[in-house]
Amino acid sequence: MVTFKDVAKEAGVSPATVSYALRGGEHVSKHTMDKVVAAAQKLGYVANPSARSLRRGRTNVIDIVVHELDVPYFYSRLSDVASDVIREAGYQAVVLKTGMDTDNVSAAVSSISNQYCDGVILNPSGLPAQEIKRLSVNRPVVLLDEAHAKPVLDTVMTPNEEGVTAATRHMIERGCRNLLFVGGGRAELDSYAEGSRDTGPARTHAFRQTLLDAGLPCDDARLIPAGWWTDPGLDAAHHIVDSGISFDGVVCATDSIALGLIRGFADRGVHVPDDALVIGFDGISVGRWTVPSISTVEVDMADLARKAVNMLVSRIEGTYDGEPRRQTAGFRLLERESTRR
Template sequence: MNAKAPTLKDIAEEVGVTPMTVSKALRGMPGVKASTRAKVLAVAERLNYRVNVQASSLKSGRSGIIRIMVNEYRLPFYAQLIDALSDEVRRNGLTPFLQKTGYSAESAAEAMRSPYFSGSMFDGTIAHASGVTEAGILKSGNPTVLLDDCAANPAVSTVNWPNEMGARAGVQHLIDRGCRNIGIVTVCPYMDVEDLLRDHVSNDPVRLRGARSALIDNGLPYDPEHVIRVTGLNEPQGIDAAHRLADTHAGFDGYLCMNDSLALGLIRGFADRGVRVPDDVRVIGFDGIVAGAYSVPTLSTVSVDLDQLAQIAVGQLLRQINDPDGDWRPTATTVGFALIARESTR
């Protein structure tokens, strides 16, 4: 006959604390001394204590799991975003669950309406994924915070990148470095550039508006021909763009790329054609991925404060979870950034 499984009360009695303190210590929550946490973990290990997730969920009505939805895992920026969000979720004593949509609206919609991937399995969702509609979120009834939704009047709280101000700063940096004919590399494969400027579906139009404003404010020319359109966000698209620009002698002396992967691709593509960065052209990216520090030349970038983003997003989500009947009006918060000047613009 199996021995009775140890409980929180058993651990609490042996350590000399309350069951609530044991629960906080096991979940890594704040408010527990390091020495007490160490004793709790040691006793739990010796007693072979295991959390009964099903019973805990039934009792509290919560799973302790936060879903993080993103488009992909391989893009370096997403890796850092996931890392920042996961760390912040764990810091609050919860468990992150990752889900990839592959830029698919159908996958995002299925994830939001699935009775398994919503409801009681997750306490809440943080989503930066294409096709996650506000209607689907509201219908799911699951507490949700969106990342970089960019809607003019959001129905769900969102935490946004510094899209317009960051792009303005990136172009201004190129101007300060002597550039006077600046190209803007962005994802715009199927839409006229002027239509893109009026769009509110993604961050690309917002960044493009910021870049255009910086050019106009400095008395420099802007027209749609300054926008270099690519079909994707990864390095291969940047390499292809650089080959086209070099082969057609485009004449730009500086480039703002809408993400760092494109910028790294641009640098490598120019190298293939004998165009030197920063001697012949200067290049700056947007995001602040760690890989940029190790490229040759190292990449200047508009670095988004992902730690701040994670703290705000998780904090907003926990307020919804902890007070489900509260009058939570949608908010739109923009996080900070830092312009990091490296070799690609010097």
């Protein structure tokens, strides 16, 4: 590969002069500039943008670190939208999957301090925010859904309580009086009572509180713990029907749960929406194409991505150096076939 030194030798100048000339001619005469350009063209010199970026202390790369990238999952949509927003901001996006492994999260955060990227947008996946701050060596990080009482790092939240409250009210307005919640149970309520505002506790609490405010029952039997993917949703549906719980509607913590739940109900002869209504949360695109299509709380992904990227870029470029900020993404409730009788 042709180097600065090769061009300098061919032109009869110093490597520093070559650098000045190829950056636009600052401090270099027209005669010297012409010699350097001619030598570079003769030798076929091509600039190395990666090396140039490292010399500047910037890579123009932003990492997006997410749990999973399977099609039904929320973070595949975030990665897709955020990649576009990052490109619009003049950076390149690299998407990394952690599989909810804290070791993988640690490695992703360390990539900033090792100058493999300029900043990271990530879900902590159980890694404490203080540890993430330590690993990042105070380089730019924006967290997703990190609900520490006082923000440790810039954070963007999904509208957890607001969204589930809207979903539950929608079900009540559609005539449901025996509602269930799938995706959180007593453990999440206890965690909320102890001060946690993490995603699971916040959504579970919002469901229960909305029912109580409406004068409807909500004992622990109406709260069904489940993982936030399709398979746990299917298993939860089998459990609900087999246990004989009375219900006429289900609020799901995620759309992925709703996908599995509807399939699991069909296995047991319960048909949505004829026998029971179902609503999800997230607004993943596949919910438009299922039969029935799934009513959902659609997180405004463009709003979430822009808030995260804008906060991160302001740190990278030094336009903001203040206290950690916390912002919440917008949402809208989409009524589809799963809540229409």
